[in-house]
Amino acid sequence: MAGGEQRGAPGGPERVALKKEIGLVSACAIIIGNIIGSGIFISPKGVLEHAGSVGLALIIWVLGGGVAALGSLCYAELGVTIPKSGGDYSYVTEIFGGLAGFLLLWSAVLIMYPTSLAVIALTFSNYVLQPVFPNCIPPYNASRILSMVCLRNYKELTPSNAFDFWMTPSVGHLALAFLQGSFAFSGWNFLNYVTEELVDPCRNLPRAIFISIPLVTFVYTFTNIAYFTAMSPQELLSSNAVAVTFGEKLLGYFSWVMPVSVALSTFGGINGYLFTSSRLCFSGAREGHLPSLLAMIHVKHCTPIPALLVCCLATLIIMLVGDTYTLINYVSFINYLCYGVTIIGLIVLRWKKPKIFRPIKVNLLIPITYLAFWAFLLIFSLYSEPVVCGVGLIIILTGVPVFFLGVYWRNKPKCVNRLIESMTCWGQKLCFVVYPQGEVVEEEVPSAHSPRPASETVTRK
Secondary structure (H helix, E strand, O other): OOOOOEEOOOOOOEEOOOOOOEOHHHHHHHHHHHHHHHHHHHHHHHHHHHHOOHHHHHHHHHHHHHHHHHHHHHHHHHHHHOOOOOOHHHHHHHHHOHHHHHHHHHHHHHHHHHHHHHHHHHHHHHHHHOOOOOOOOOOHHHHHHHHHHHOOOHHHHOHHHHOOOOOOOOHHHHHHHHHHHHHHHOOOOHHHHHHHHEOOHHHHHHHHHHHHHHHHHHHHHHHHHHHHHHOOHHHHHHOOOHHHHHHHHHOHHHHHHHHHHHHHHHHHHHHHHHHHHHHHHHHHHHOOOOOHHHHOEEOOOOOOHHHHHHHHHHHHHHHOOOOHHHHHHHHHHHHHHHHHHHHHHHHHHHHHOOOOOOOOOOOOHHHHHHHHHHHHHHHHHHHHOHHHHHHHHHHHHOHHHHHHHHHHOOOOOHHHHHHHHHHHHHHHHHHOEEOOOOEEEOOOOOOOOOOOOOOOOEEEO
């Protein structure tokens, strides 16, 4: 989607730069493809397990879509007010400064994106291997290796049975159920990471959000209804691959269609995550918060190859740690923490710069409602899973010394600078990359933080 070369004036020299070629249809495809990737095939089990009943699980799915819609409206305002690629990272850096932006970037590079990619890849391998091991969980080594290669029971829906609780869920259980469901909706903010490659972002960004989020919520809710009409809650909870069990119940000899379809969906989800996560690394390097090599793009394909390689390597490491559902709790907590900080930034920006031009301006009740739910979710998640959430917070805080040593400390010894320059030069030769030349952006928001590399120039349309 972002390939190709950007040309200058007719007959002029070719420029190596990111192209503006993501239209409305492609924008909707990015959001829908990133959200649906794997979540609907793995999260239903986690949501039902913590909800304790079919009816409450369905309510959580609908509310999860509503919360994602509230968050996406806030991001739509931020996206057109600060029209820079990088999403949350760019907004937090502009509003709160370099340290806050770096900590968000640090958590995204080390936790959020690698963990999400690992979960999607493991879902891919589980569904591909499930037909081979129909009566047991696929072997650990087989699922990890395959992950690396890819980088009619209607009575359950009647009111009397839908809210027949086999356990009484606590507030902590509800928070964990929402975390499991929120993983399935993660990706609603991904279009904000490629704003500079979006055609007419002031129009297409909000339109894509308004089209995609309700559509995904509709699909998720009725997919869960289909699951519950085909199998009992006990069958769903005991299944290692929900969609495969669903296919075996309904499709008979054609049940092989389900694992193939899920594998294709998750494989496409991995592609979408890599597309957007590499742009985050690219934006961070451009601001001086990551090594400058990650701000470079391939001279022919115009894609950030070094950033892509870093994302893949981090995912391979995360994939070897923890089981799928622990990883989901892990990444969902950090995701929501970053979402909340970003939306707090929207309110702060309204106070600090009330007269800045905002093509979209949402009612203040929308971010306040989202933040109320955000506070509930984080507090009770931390209470229910203190170890998982605590480790995530510790990893984020390890970014503080890294920021002061790597970013804030400008006068490094000459030997360190020479080492960095030689490694950057070696990386350029290996990946065949250079700094973007003459980036095309419709509007630039001045930044008081780390400047772009000197070799990078900016032109306007």
